[in-house]
Amino acid sequence: MRILYLIYDYIVSNVKSVWDVFSHTFTKADTVEYPDEMPYLAPRFRGRIVLTRDPDGKERCVACNLCAVSCPTDCISLQKAEDETGRWYPEFFRINFSRCVYCGLCEEACPTYSIQLTPDFEMAEYNRQNMVYEKEHLLINGTGKYPNYSFYNVSGKAVSGRKKGEGVNEAPPVDVKSLLP
Amino acid sequence: MNDIGTSAVQSTWLLNVVNVVAILVFVVGSAAFTTWVERRMLGIWQDRYGPNRVGPFGVLQVLADMIKLLWKEDWVPSFADKFVFVVAPTIAMFVVVAAFAVVPVAPGIGVVDLNVGLLFFLAMTSLGVYAVMFGAYASDNKYALLGGLRAAAQMVSYEVFMGLSLMGVVMLTGTFNLREIVHAQEDGWFFIPQFIGMVIFFIAGIAESHRTPFDLPEAEHELTAGFHTEYSGMKFGMFFIGEYVSVLLTAAMMTVLFFGGWLGPTWGFLAYIPPVFWFLLKAGILVLLMILIRGSLPRPRYDQLMAFGWKAMLPLAMVNLLITAVVVLL
Numbered sequence: 161m162r163i164l165y166l167i168y169d170y171i172v173s174n175v176k177s178v179w180d181v182f183s184h185t186f187t188k189a190d191t192v193e194y195p196d197e198m199p200y201l202a203p204r205f206r207g208r209i210v211l212t213r214d215p216d217g218k219e220r221c222v223a224c225n226l227c228a229v230s231c232p233t234d235c236i237s238l239q240k241a242e243d244e245t246g247r248w249y250p251e252f253f254r255i256n257f258s259r260c261v262y263c264g265l266c267e268e269a270c271p272t273y274s275i276q277l278t279p280d281f282e283m284a285e286y287n288r289q290n291m292v293y294e295k296e297h298l299l300i301n302g303t304g305k306y307p308n309y310s311f312y313n314v315s316g317k318a319v320s321g322r323k324k325g326e327g328v329n330e331a332p333p334v335d336v337k338s339l340l341p
Numbered sequence: 342m343n344d345i346g347t348s349a350v351q352s353t354w355l356l357n358v359v360n361v362v363a364i365l366v367f368v369v370g371s372a373a374f375t376t377w378v379e380r381r382m383l384g385i386w387q388d389r390y391g392p393n394r395v396g397p398f399g400v401l402q403v404l405a406d407m408i409k410l411l412w413k414e415d416w417v418p419s420f421a422d423k424f425v426f427v428v429a430p431t432i433a434m435f436v437v438v439a440a441f442a443v444v445p446v447a448p449g450i451g452v453v454d455l456n457v458g459l460l461f462f463l464a465m466t467s468l469g470v471y472a473v474m475f476g477a478y479a480s481d482n483k484y485a486l487l488g489g490l491r492a493a494a495q496m497v498s499y500e501v502f503m504g505l506s507l508m509g510v511v512m513l514t515g516t517f518n519l520r521e522i523v524h525a526q527e528d529g530w531f532f533i534p535q536f537i538g539m540v541i542f543f544i545a546g547i548a549e550s551h552r553t554p555f556d557l558p559e560a561e562h563e564l565t566a567g568f569h570t571e572y573s574g575m576k577f578g579m580f581f582i583g584e585y586v587s588v589l590l591t592a593a594m595m596t597v598l599f600f601g602g603w604l605g606p607t608w609g610f611l612a613y614i615p616p617v618f619w620f621l622l623k624a625g626i627l628v629l630l631m632i633l634i635r636g637s638l639p640r641p642r643y644d645q646l647m648a649f650g651w652k653a654m655l656p657l658a659m660v661n662l663l664i665t666a667v668v669v670l671l
């Protein structure tokens with residue numbers, strides 16, 4: 161029995177694997193010939209990072225630094241500034257893409273949906289310094305993946321032109337000094 | 342011995358020189374070309390394309406690789422045994438190319454017509470083990486040494502039944518002369534009466550050129566690159582091309598010994614096709630088969646390899662030899 165098994169093992173299984181590989185001669189190649197032919201990139205593909213604007217066209221980023229602290233490679237750096245209406249915004253916003261690992265943690269951390277990863281990976285550069293993107297390279301004129309979201313409309317914080325309680329789904333503030341139910 | 346219609350042509354000195362140079366250039370050239378064929382075919386068999394960018398269908402990839410190898414730093418490690426280190430790839434290249442001298446490609450094409458051609462071939466392939474051992478020893482590198490040890494054991498044991506598998510053919514023809522062996526096949530190629538011998542020779546041939554599944558001396562996954570770990574530039578190139586020449590050599594010897602060499606069909610217009618075409622066709626198909634085997638079989642464990650050689654192949658070769666002897670006697 162064992163001898164028969166060995167013969168089977170040595171001959172049949174080997175010949176069969178050779179035949180199986182040979183049968184692939186006429187099957188179609190799976191290769192996507194990339195520069196000639198663009199592979200399909202899903203919308204959720206994690207590529208080049210952008211900063212988006214809210215539906216009113218204002219910068220979404222509030223310089224909260226959450227993306228920077230969540231970044232495992234520490235490649236985001238920004239500086240908070242405050243405009244005359246009390247709204248925060250980043251004075252500069254810098255991502256060093258030569259260190260970014262495209263993990264998407266910054267996108268998950270961001271409370272304003274400002275920072276988003278996009279399906280674009282063609283960012284090769286000859287000069288390493290060119291991999292450092294500044295705010296003017298990152299900021300786009302659109303809302304990205306979340307077209308109707310505006311942080312200040314739902315945040316409950318008072319900013320210029322909108323007092324507390326005027327946001328979406330927001331109740332007017334309770335008057336703590338009133339006795340009425 | 343030599344008057345088989347070709348001696349008149351072979352006697353001219355100039356033709357001989359042309360023959361030698363042409364065969365040398367053709368062999369080395371097609372060995373380089375085989376590297377491209379192999380990469381393309383492995384690609385096709387693995388559902389991808391392989392190198393297809395440089396030149397039409399990527400044929401110029403060979404040239405690009407060659408330029409790359411030539412421009413690389415040809416580095417000899419400071420701890421290496423310099424003389425042996427340089428000599429090893431030379432041996433690797435020399436023995437396989439020298440073995441090609443006895444291959445009868447077609448009537449009038451072939452370097453020498455030795456009456457011990459088969460023995461010369463066996464001797465040269467056995468010398469190939471020195472290249473590997475010298476290279477491994479001179480590198481003074483653990484991986485290289487392990488690869489060299491494996492190579493020595495493997496090549497020595499596979500040598501044994503490589504020779505034995507051919508003795509069946511020798512018995513049937515009564516000669517070591519390769520041209521006469523081809524002529525003896527005019528009424529039936531030897532792969533039918535010597536089927537077992539052919540299979541054993543084929544397996545031993547793959548093992549001799551240490552290609553997958555018998556590439557334990559190199560075994561990238563375990564030994565970096567085995568015996569040529571420390572080699573770079575054109576010295577590595579020589580080991581590399583030497584391996585492919587040895588693939589071609591195995592295919593050519595298979596063709597000569599078992600598939601009727603340059604003999605082709607003799608009916609109709611097919612009879613007018615030059616014999617060298619048939620030789621190249623058969624050898625080419627065998628090279629493709631070796632590439633296919635490389636693409637499909639895994640590398641065995643080292644003890645399995647040895648057990649397979651001594652416990653399966655050697656007895657089989659003996660049995661084949663005995664049966665052939667009985668048949669010849671009767």
Ligand code: SF4
Pocket residue numbers: 209227230231232233234235236255259260261262263264265266267
């Ligand atoms: S994708 Fe990951 S690594 Fe890149 S900036 Fe965002 S958090 Fe940092």
Ligand code: SF4
Pocket residue numbers: 220221222223224225226227228238269270271272273274275
């Ligand atoms: S987490 Fe969002 S809002 Fe906060 S700093 Fe980063 S990009 Fe700006």
